[in-house]
Amino acid sequence: MIDMHNLSDIHGLTLAQTAHALAEKKFSSREVTQHYLDRIARLDKNYNAFITVTADLALAEADAADARRAAGNAAFLTGVPFAHKDIFCTQGVRTSCGSRMLDNFISPYDATVVAKYREQGMVMLGKTNMDEFAMGSSNETSFYGPVKNPWDTGCVPGGSSGGSAASVAARLVPGATATDTGGSIRQPAALCGITGLKPTYGRVSRWGMIAFASSLDQAGPMARTAEDVALMLGAMAGFDPKDSTVLDRPVPDYTATLANDLTGLKIGVPREYFGEGLHADTATQVQNALREYEKLGATLVDISLPHSALAVPAYYVIAPAECSANLSRFDGVRYGHRCEKPQDLNDLYCRSRAEGFGEEVKRRILVGAYALSAGFYDAYYRKAQQVRRLIQQDFVDAFKQVDVIMGPTSPSPAFAFGSKGSDPVAMYLEDIYTIATNLAGLPGMSLPCGFVDSKPVGLQIIGNYFDEARMLNVAHRYQLTTAWHTQSPVEAVV
Amino acid sequence: MSWETVIGLEIHVQLATKTKIFSGSSTAFGAEPNTQACAIDLALPGTLPVLNAEAVRMALLFGLAINAEIPKRSVFERKNYFYPDLPKGYQTSQLAEPIVGAGYIDIDLANGSSKRVRIHHAHLEEDAGKSLHEDFAGQSGIDLNRAGTPLIEIVTEPDIRTAEEAVAFAKKLHAIVTTLGICDGEMSQGSMRFDVNISVRKPGAPLGTRTETKNLNSFRFMEEAIALEVERQIDVIEDGGRVIQETRLYNGDTKTARSMRSKEEANDYRYFPCPDLLPVVIEDSYLAQLRASLPELPDAKRKRFVEQYGLSQDDATQLSAERATSEFYEQTVTASGDAKLAANWVMVELMAALKRSNLAVQHSPVSSEQLGGMIARIKDGTISGKIAKQVFELMWTEGGSADDIIDKQGLKQVSDSGAIEKIVDDIIAANPQQVENYRGASEDKRPKMLGFFVGQIMKVSQGKANPQQVNEILLKKLS
Numbered sequence: 001m002i003d004m005h006n007l008s009d010i011h012g013l014t015l016a017q018t019a020h021a022l023a024e025k026k027f028s029s030r031e032v033t034q035h036y037l038d039r040i041a042r043l044d045k046n047y048n049a050f051i052t053v054t055a056d057l058a059l060a061e062a063d064a065a066d067a068r069r070a071a072g073n074a075a076f077l078t079g080v081p082f083a084h085k086d087i088f089c090t091q092g093v094r095t096s097c098g099s100r101m102l103d104n105f106i107s108p109y110d111a112t113v114v115a116k117y118r119e120q121g122m123v124m125l126g127k128t129n130m131d132e133f134a135m136g137s138s139n140e141t142s143f144y145g146p147v148k149n150p151w152d153t154g155c156v157p158g159g160s161s162g163g164s165a166a167s168v169a170a171r172l173v174p175g176a177t178a179t180d181t182g183g184s185i186r187q188p189a190a191l192c193g194i195t196g197l198k199p200t201y202g203r204v205s206r207w208g209m210i211a212f213a214s215s216l217d218q219a220g221p222m223a224r225t226a227e228d229v230a231l232m233l234g235a236m237a238g239f240d241p242k243d244s245t246v247l248d249r250p251v252p253d254y255t256a257t258l259a260n261d262l263t264g265l266k267i268g269v270p271r272e273y274f275g276e277g278l279h280a281d282t283a284t285q286v287q288n289a290l291r292e293y294e295k296l297g298a299t300l301v302d303i304s305l306p307h308s309a310l311a312v313p314a315y316y317v318i319a320p321a322e323c324s325a326n327l328s329r330f331d332g333v334r335y336g337h338r339c340e341k342p343q344d345l346n347d348l349y350c351r352s353r354a355e356g357f358g359e360e361v362k363r364r365i366l367v368g369a370y371a372l373s374a375g376f377y378d379a380y381y382r383k384a385q386q387v388r389r390l391i392q393q394d395f396v397d398a399f400k401q402v403d404v405i406m407g408p409t410s411p412s413p414a415f416a417f418g419s420k421g422s423d424p425v426a427m428y429l430e431d432i433y434t435i436a437t438n439l440a441g442l443p444g445m446s447l448p449c450g451f452v453d454s455k456p457v458g459l460q461i462i463g464n465y466f467d468e469a470r471m472l473n474v475a476h477r478y479q480l481t482t483a484w485h486t487q488s489p490v491e492a493v494v
Numbered sequence: 495m496s497w498e499t500v501i502g503l504e505i506h507v508q509l510a511t512k513t514k515i516f517s518g519s520s521t522a523f524g525a526e527p528n529t530q531a532c533a534i535d536l537a538l539p540g541t542l543p544v545l546n547a548e549a550v551r552m553a554l555l556f557g558l559a560i561n562a563e564i565p566k567r568s569v570f571e572r573k574n575y576f577y578p579d580l581p582k583g584y585q586t587s588q589l590a591e592p593i594v595g596a597g598y599i600d601i602d603l604a605n606g607s608s609k610r611v612r613i614h615h616a617h618l619e620e621d622a623g624k625s626l627h628e629d630f631a632g633q634s635g636i637d638l639n640r641a642g643t644p645l646i647e648i649v650t651e652p653d654i655r656t657a658e659e660a661v662a663f664a665k666k667l668h669a670i671v672t673t674l675g676i677c678d679g680e681m682s683q684g685s686m687r688f689d690v691n692i693s694v695r696k697p698g699a700p701l702g703t704r705t706e707t708k709n710l711n712s713f714r715f716m717e718e719a720i721a722l723e724v725e726r727q728i729d730v731i732e733d734g735g736r737v738i739q740e741t742r743l744y745n746g747d748t749k750t751a752r753s754m755r756s757k758e759e760a761n762d763y764r765y766f767p768c769p770d771l772l773p774v775v776i777e778d779s780y781l782a783q784l785r786a787s788l789p790e791l792p793d794a795k796r797k798r799f800v801e802q803y804g805l806s807q808d809d810a811t812q813l814s815a816e817r818a819t820s821e822f823y824e825q826t827v828t829a830s831g832d833a834k835l836a837a838n839w840v841m842v843e844l845m846a847a848l849k850r851s852n853l854a855v856q857h858s859p860v861s862s863e864q865l866g867g868m869i870a871r872i873k874d875g876t877i878s879g880k881i882a883k884q885v886f887e888l889m890w891t892e893g894g895s896a897d898d899i900i901d902k903q904g905l906k907q908v909s910d911s912g913a914i915e916k917i918v919d920d921i922i923a924a925n926p927q928q929v930e931n932y933r934g935a936s937e938d939k940r941p942k943m944l945g946f947f948v949g950q951i952m953k954v955s956q957g958k959a960n961p962q963q964v965n966e967i968l969l970k971k972l973s
Contacts, residue, residue: 089540208540215769243542244772325572328583329537372764
């Protein structure tokens with residue numbers, strides 16, 4: 001039990017508990033903010049989870065939040081500290097996207113997600129580290145160096161939202177924003193032993209979220225519990241006239257249905273997610289979680305998603321194709337990195353981009369440009385889009401029989417730095433279970449369901465379109481009867 | 495050796511929306527550089543486009559005006575290339591599924607015949623900014639005010655055979671888009687820009703290799719550029735060479751053209767559907783609503799002008815070409831009660847005065863009411879056509895109604911036959927030699943000699959004598 005009166009234990013509270021404590025005036029926003037800033041200052045050297053810490057700004061926001069509460073018009077999340085993935089544009093604060101290209105970029109405007117959290121009066125502690133332009137599954141592609149997994153600092157935290165995941169796991173923040181294009185929320189959540197949710201495509205505005213692959217990118221929250229994730233999602237979701245792909249439909253109170261009974265829930269278990277390539281011990285942990293759900297009243301249904309094997313190849317055509325165009329704006333002309341003494345326009349382009357982008361980003365731009373080029377479009381891009389529709393249809397068919405789908409989030413627990421560095425395809429297979437949901441536009445989440453070799457394992461829940469409330473309910477009920485999500489890495493509690 | 499020229503046009507028409515196609519920035523021309531470029535136009539990281547519904551409406555109006563198929567669905571795509579005035583590194587355009595499908599425009603030729611030019615399609619896209627290579631001492635400036643201005647690109651079939659036809663087409667297109675109110679038609683500001691694809695062949699032979707001359711922004715430059723390029727291609731072939739597929743630039747000042755890039759250097763634009771924009775789906779009811787809102791188009795208007803006002807084809811064509819002109823004309827007819835006089839005054843005096851002052855008809859200092867009021871005074875004999883030019887001049891420079899000016903300046907025509915008779919008698923008495931010559935001359939020479947007496951009479955009357963009465967009285971007295 002956390003001693004609410006002992007301020008040195010504040011980081012033991014979940015985000016929801018922090019919000020309640022603020023409401024009950026157990027401590028002020030300034031106190032909780034200062035506490036987390038101190039922890040970041042003391043511990044982040046071990047993890048490298050932050051690219052930028054905005055201490056002064058955070059304390060000013062905390063004071064504003066305390067004033068707002070004193071004035072009696074606080075929202076539930078007013079004064080709660082958190083961090084933004086450094087992919088979200090934050091006015092007046094460097095927004096690097098993990099790249100040398102944007103190392104000097106101070107955004108003149110706020111992303112919609114950022115503006116919504118600002119409206120809530122939440123307190124941004126800083127910007128978290130990430131794979132460069134969200135391209136990676138290990139955080140090793142960041143210009144700012146890799147994030148270390150708080151459970152084992154010799155291992156990767158997953159990616160691309162590795163900084164957000166590690167900062168939550170290490171109790172440097174109670175929650176963080178993240179983005180997911182092929183698994184970038186769920187896989188690091190699994191590898192860091194926290195809870196993360198990628199919403200339905202179109203649930204959260206992409207305005208101000210630096211694009212990797214526009215048809216796949218979606219913002220979502222990371223925190224310790226499903227309840228925290230529900231609170232954070234509710235505050236970021238909703239219509240935005242600035243994003244044509246966001247849907248105009250009401251945002252439910254995701255916390256209202258968290259405790260619903262699971263009796264009669266039909267869980268689809270895709271056989272393709274338990275085949276070759278899945279770490280045996282990881283499989284065991286996931287199977288155990290499924291047993292737990294049976295105890296909670298759910299029924300397991302064996303299902304097939306027959307085109308699963310095609311998801312990774314289709315993704316690695318579509319995502320690079322979109323990124324090849326999305327990253328063309330980084331040309332050294334208007335902002336961002338520009339090479340020294342360009343000889344002419346072509347030299348300006350070539351050297352600015354060669355110097356500004358890292359290897360993985362360049363690889364994907366080249367792959368994407370190739371897939372779209374004359375004579376190859378039909379064989380690659382068009383074919384990949386056809387595959388995408390087949391994958392989507394697999395899920396549509398499956399959801400005629402089941403309420404949610406469950407399986408592993410990633411094939412194995414956190415791996416050692418450098419262990420997949422030389423083989424991009426091995427790295428791409430990290431997302432073998434997460435990519436299909438992005439291609440289909442479906443929501444997916446990951447929650448802790450056990451350990452292998454003292455490293456966390458994630459259970460993935462895939463929901464139907466806009467069924468986030470049910471997924472959160474399903475996750476929350478599990479967390480009420482299990483304690484995996486309460487575990488914290490040894491170093492974090494030092 | 496006779497050669498046949500084959501021409502196809504691609505025309506960029508800037509739509510007259512208030513804001514840009516994917517952002518809320520103003521599209522007004524002539525602002526200080528980069529003052530009309532927001533985060534979206536600058537392609538800042540994280541920005542997204544939102545389609546301007548007004549641009550869609552205008553493109554659809556054009557489609558309806560050229561009897562085009564309007565596909566149910568159209569899709570924006572990204573056209574990828576690097577250039578400093580293209581901030582995103584791609585132009586958002588349409589390729590596989592354009593907003594306007596196949597249609598046609600009938601053009602009128604000098605010999606009185608008309609010809610149908612088929613339109614392959616028209617698509618919506620965004621304009622680029624401008625690179626400024628002067629005034630920056632070895633560097634280039636970039637102005638993104640124009641970046642994101644909505645365009646429709648209209649692509650014709652290769653149905654055009656001569657420079658004359660190309661110009662007739664361009665003028666007809668100009669008339670259509672200005673009548674629709676979807677383009678301001680200001681060619682000098684780049685509101686309409688023509689790319690001309692030209693090849694030559696022996697009649698009946700397969701199409702020759704074509705070149706594209708880009709960005710012609712006046713009818714005259716287009717005519718000159720076509721003539722120059724046709725001559726060049728024929729020379730190349732007749733000298734035993736081969737025309738190379740290339741993009742060319744015409745310089746209207748030096749009247750020369752040069753190669754910009756060859757086919758080999760052409761970009762692979764790697765088009766693919768833009769994931770930030772949803773496909774545009776046009777509801778039938780919306781299309782019906784737009785069809786009902788279509789204004790009278792130039793062809794229909796010209797036909798009506800001939801029938802209703804008794805104008806010649808040429809006059810009707812000229813007056814119906816632009817919406818502002820035709821509106822001015824019709825208001826002048828209403829105010830004057832004389833369609834033919836109104837046509838002459840609008841086409842001759844008004845147009846000349848506007849041209850001298852470099853003004854568009856909608857900015858004419860003389861309104862249609864003023865002009866019509868003056869024409870009414872010609873019609874009722876209050877002033878002569880000659881005096882009217884003075885009145886017009888005064889209205890132009892000082893304003894006021896024709897009646898006031900006639901009154902104040904004492905320009906009222908003298909139609910008092912007694913007064914005129916007295917002047918005629920005086921002139922005859924003062925010029926006995928001319929009278930004798932006149933009377934001794936043959937019938938065919940007399941009209942010219944009569945002019946001397948008319949001139950003298952008008953001089954004495956300060957132009958105010960009713961010319962018809964002068965003629966009648968003079969003839970009577972001299973016979």
